[in-house]
Amino acid sequence: MRISVIGSGYVGLVTGMGFVKLGNEVIFVDVDENKIQMINNAQPPIYEEGLEELMREFKGKYHATKNYREAILNSDVTFIAVGTPSREDGSIDLKYVKAASKSIGEALREKTGHHVIVVKSTVLPGTTEEVVKPILEETSGKKAFKDFGLAMNPEFLREGVALKDFLNPDRIVIGTQDERTRKVLEELYAPINAPKLFTDIKTAEMIKYASNAFLATKISFANEIGNICKKLGIDSWKVFEGVGLDHRISPYFFRTGIGWGGSCFPKDTRALIRKAEELGEDPIIIKAAVEVNERQPLKLIELLKKHVPDLKGRKVGLLGLAFKPNTDDVRETRAYIVVKKLLEEGANVIAYDPQGMGNFKRFYPDVGERIKYASTPEEVLNSTDVILIVTEWPQFEELDYSGRIVIDGRRVRAAERTARVYEGVCW
Incomplete structure (x- = not known):
């Protein structure tokens, strides 16, 4: 297929190059001229194992541009993979998602064929249908699920091994509403041998947040136990070796230390806490996981x-x-x-x-x-x-x-x- 990817950060670049390796042609869209030049020279603007070699091997099967019109008119599927940073109050900032949606919609207005837009950026439940969809419809003059497809496809990439995770994932989650979009994404992901879970769009959005919140909580729990073990003269890594042998628990993410960071866990836990509070809920477990993590270093x-x-x-x-x-x-x-x-x-x-x-x-x-x-x-x-x-x-x-x-x-x-x-x- 012909694919366009909006945003060429860790998620966008790895996703796009993963699709290139699977036999597709990809156009990257970014606002950063330096990134565009580097990608077109087969130089990754980020460090990720195996990425530079892949870009060199498949040079000519992808290119980068600032031009949304070029990208949308010359692709069948567009992935939105822009950042969703935190505001000071912990809530999610959708300015990049909104800007991308507007530009996609404006280009989509000129397109006669069917086009599928897939949100891969991490967004709270309801965002795709309540924020992205109205912008696309207003700027394109077209109707979602009829004139164009719309889906949510969260990423589960671990930085450092992201290419391996893309090509050999634990699962692929796709939130769709119309059958035509589902079939397009089934075909796109067909070469990857992994469980594929099809859900509604809100559920797909929530799966991403629930996964990250649980893993963050698991690390913070391990660190609390580790702090107790330290004072008792017990090796916490041995403790969790034993705990992890329980098949209901598993050993993963039980590495005690100074806590978690990165682009996902901190902002996603904060955004989920903020959303829960807006709904009148008090997510005390997730709050505690964040508090432990802030103290740990x-x-x-x-x-x-x-x-x-x-x-x-x-x-x-x-x-x-x-x-x-x-x-x-x-x-x-x-x-x-x-x-x-x-x-x-x-x-x-x-x-x-x-x-x-x-x-x-x-x-x-x-x-x-x-x-x-x-x-x-x-x-x-x-x-x-x-x-x-x-x-x-x-x-x-x-x-x-x-x-x-x-x-x-x-x-x-x-x-x-x-x-x-x-x-x-x-x-």
Whole structure:
């Protein structure tokens, strides 16, 4: 098929290139000229394992543009994959979704053939039908489910392994109302061997939020148990190894540490809380999961101050800035909270991350010498005897931490074995 993808961030670019690999032609639409140029040169504007190789292999089967009209008139299916950030009150900001819908509708007005629009951006239940649909109808002069198709197809991509997740997903969820749209998406996803769940549109929207809220809660629950285990001298990872053997529970997302970050869990839990409150509900479990997560990274500093009570003027090494390994994404990274607290305590920071340093620098553009960025992890270790581990990059397992105080937020075994003083957050 001919596919257009609106938005070329982590979700849009991976989704589009996944469809290219399955034999489709893809047009990416973005407002960022730099991204457009990079994509057209087969250079991914984000770091994601396997993405650059895929873009080089299939160059000529895709291109990027700012022109909605070109994209809509030369494709059969359009995926909306723009960001849905949080407002200050936690509610979802739909400005990019609305802008994309308006531009799609204006282009759709000129089109004579049937076209399917699929919302892949994470949006609260009701958004596709109550926000996207009216904009499309008003700007195109056409009727949804009759003149054009409309569906919701949430993404379940984990950054770092997103391409693998797209091609080998646990499930594909598609919310539709009309049979013609369902058949188009069945055909599009036919090459992928995975359970395909067809629902109404609101249900598909809710499945995404419920999934993320549950996984976030599972991590926060593990961290609460881990904090108790720490005080009892119990290895929480062994505890959850035993708990995870129960087939009703499973071992996934029971990694105790300094909590979750990224582009999904923080904003999606906040948006769901806000929506629930608007409906007159008090989502106390989800609220508690968020509260635990906000406190958790500060336990690194609490443990550090047991060994270094006065941090003023002290140089502290930080290994890891991205919110998880194998990505350059620093959105809602726990490293931000840790660095903020270190600076408040008067410490100086030397940090290293294999992919995330460029993005992290935007958080602190004016701190001068108080934050330095190392070119290697060894440079961090050679610069100070106090190390905090914030992201579990595999290469940190290859380091020798001898003679150093290490406060570990992610359980790096090499540090546990070799550090002069070793403190794990939850174990």
